[in-house]
Amino acid sequence: MKDFRTFNTAVSFYRLSLTLKLCGTLKEQLSRAASSVVLNLGEGRGKDSRKDQLRFFSIARGSLRECQAILILANLEDSEAWAVLDKAAAQLHCLIKNAV
Template identity: 45%
Template sequence: MARPDYESLEVYKLAERLANTIWQIVQQWDGFTKDTMGKQIVRAADSICVNIAEGRGRHNFKDNQRFIKIAKGSLYETISWLRLAYTRNLLNTEQSAKLKPIIDELIPRLNAI
């Protein structure tokens, strides 16, 4: 069976890298923080790449566009959670510096689809 074509998309790879980086960061948080903010931010970040994949699998332009819009909404939700995490001293400068270039590249790529 051939690999799904979405795996070769740069936008998908960026979204997956963002989700996996956030996962690694959240794993270090305490139980309360994981339960309150952690689950939410991981779900939002995961939603970006899974919606790109689902839209691509629909093989229909309108459906794909709808799922890309959902992915964009999840990206902005993720950014909002990251801002809260940084303000609450849950993200350090190094972690933020690792996430920022991924997000800065992901936003225009999602908008271009």
């Protein structure tokens, strides 16, 4: 999946999210949501039909929005993590738009 930019950006965010200093519940929730983005992108990429791909990409988008909400709660909108996540959001938006 080295040529799947959205996936690679999501992996970068996941790895970066592991280094963030958050309270226990937010850290756990961010880890789950960030891994969900990566896993759903990967699974969607493996589907043959556009309908199936879109379903998994849409789930990834929901998890990505959850990550954004957690970063907002943690007051991290100006962080490197936010910038990487924002890049992933833009890439995912294009991916979904072009898959329709």
